[in-house]
Amino acid sequence: MIPITDFHPNFIQFNYSLEESRSDPIPSINIITELHASVQIIFSSSAKPLFCGVRYYNTKMSLSESTAPLLLRLVSEACTTANTAGSIVRKVLLSGELGVVDKGVNDLQTKADRCAQQYIVQRMKQSFPKATIIGEEGEDVSENLDGLLSPATTPSEPLFPEILTKAVPEKLLEISEDNIVIWVDPLDGTQEFTKGLVGHVTTLIGIAFDGRPVGGVIHQPFYEADGVKGRTMYGIPEVGHGVMHVSKQPWQHLQPDDVLRVGGAGHKAVLLIEGRAHAYVFASPGCKKWDTCAPEAVLVSIGGVLTDMDGKPYRYSKDVQHVNEGGLLATAPGVDHSWYLKSIPK
Numbered sequence: 472m473i474p475i476t477d478f479h480p481n482f483i484q485f486n487y488s489l490e491e492s493r494s495d496p497i498p499s500i501n502i503i504t505e506l507h508a509s510v511q512i513i514f515s516s517s518a519k520p521l522f523c524g525v526r527y528y529n530t531k532m533s534l535s536e537s538t539a540p541l542l543l544r545l546v547s548e549a550c551t552t553a554n555t556a557g558s559i560v561r562k563v564l565l566s567g568e569l570g571v572v573d574k575g576v577n578d579l580q581t582k583a584d585r586c587a588q589q590y591i592v593q594r595m596k597q598s599f600p601k602a603t604i605i606g607e608e609g610e611d612v613s614e615n616l617d618g619l620l621s622p623a624t625t626p627s628e629p630l631f632p633e634i635l636t637k638a639v640p641e642k643l644l645e646i647s648e649d650n651i652v653i654w655v656d657p658l659d660g661t662q663e664f665t666k667g668l669v670g671h672v673t674t675l676i677g678i679a680f681d682g683r684p685v686g687g688v689i690h691q692p693f694y695e696a697d698g699v700k701g702r703t704m705y706g707i708p709e710v711g712h713g714v715m716h717v718s719k720q721p722w723q724h725l726q727p728d729d730v731l732r733v734g735g736a737g738h739k740a741v742l743l744i745e746g747r748a749h750a751y752v753f754a755s756p757g758c759k760k761w762d763t764c765a766p767e768a769v770l771v772s773i774g775g776v777l778t779d780m781d782g783k784p785y786r787y788s789k790d791v792q793h794v795n796e797g798g799l800l801a802t803a804p805g806v807d808h809s810w811y812l813k814s815i816p817k
């Protein structure tokens with residue numbers, strides 16, 4: 472047995488001598504995994520005997536009990552929330568009453584946009600009361616969600632429990648909730664939704680810290696595989712990414728020889744993530760910060776890039792202007808972003 476020198480609710484510390492060679496270096500892992508926990512082993516090479524720590528998270532814990540880093544709790548909650556918002560979008564479509572409102576030129580809003588936003592904002596606010604939440608539909612949304620939620624669509628367990636166990640770089644461990652901005656597009660691709668092009672619809676939740684996307688969730692309410700409705704993908708640049716049912720094409724085997732014209736900012740990002748397109752080009756102002764924050768986080772987490780048409784990154788602080796004035800160029804992993812920047816005429 473290695474004696475434990477310090478014990479916290481989610482962290483055990485012990486000293487481990489480098490000189491001793493042990494066949495079972497960290498026996499405590501076996502004990503911990505029986506508690507339905509995931510473990511992360513932390514070594515510090517600066518001290519001798521070697522300082523070791525085991526950080527463990529009980530994956531059965533509710534989010535409010537979880538001691539996982541804020542960034543991971545935010546992304547985990549955004550995944551579960553987007554998934555439920557997707558079920559709201561499906562139910563509104565099934566009801567046949569879309570309640571379309573014209574907000575301006577090329578700017579429609581439906582009951583699904585309003586209900587999904589209300590649910591997302593309410594839930595994220597409840598979990599993260601100090602964070603700033605900016606939703607496409609503004610702050611005056613008040614819809615009755617009765618009949619749109621059911622126990623089956625609002626599971627209490629996280630959609631991706633592994634998120635809460637990921638290792639977070641030091642600089643992202645100390646972020647505080649009041650410096651977080653959550654950008655919400657409850658239903659991206661509204662115009663397509665009203666035309667029945669439901670494959671172009673996504674629900675987007677982007678998480679920004681210090682003006683940059685640090686986490687994002689793209690949910691496709693109408694994707695269906697293995698009898699499961701909806702597909703959720705998340706990305707945490709510098710930490711990791713994940714997706715349900717992805718069938719990625721090998722990017723390197725494709726050559727850009729075609730132009731696809733499809734709707735939705737989230738949907739276009741999904742085509743890059745799946746390897747079905749090289750670049751997403753939107754060479755004019757129009758899409759907004761809630762359209763790009765989550766897609767940027769997911770794309771960057773897999774090695775893609777998203778900038779304006781001059782190659783400048785967008786900022787996502789709470790006081791930025793909502794329109795992406797410089798247009799949008801996003802490229803898939805392995806694609807030469809600068810080639811597109813050079814090749815697209817001003």
Ligand SMILES: Nc1ncnc2c1ncn2[C@@H]1O[C@H](COP(=O)(O)O)[C@@H](OP(=O)(O)O)[C@H]1O
Pocket residue numbers: 576577578579607656658659660661662733734735736753756757758759762
């Ligand atoms: N000229 C414009 N005016 C207003 N919104 C625009 C726009 N061009 C793009 N957008 C918004 O950007 C998102 C992606 O657009 P597109 O499908 O054309 O690429 C859509 O979001 P929403 O569907 O969430 O409103 C769309 O409304």
Ligand SMILES: [Mg+2]
Pocket residue numbers: 607656658659660736761762
């Ligand atoms: Mg949108």
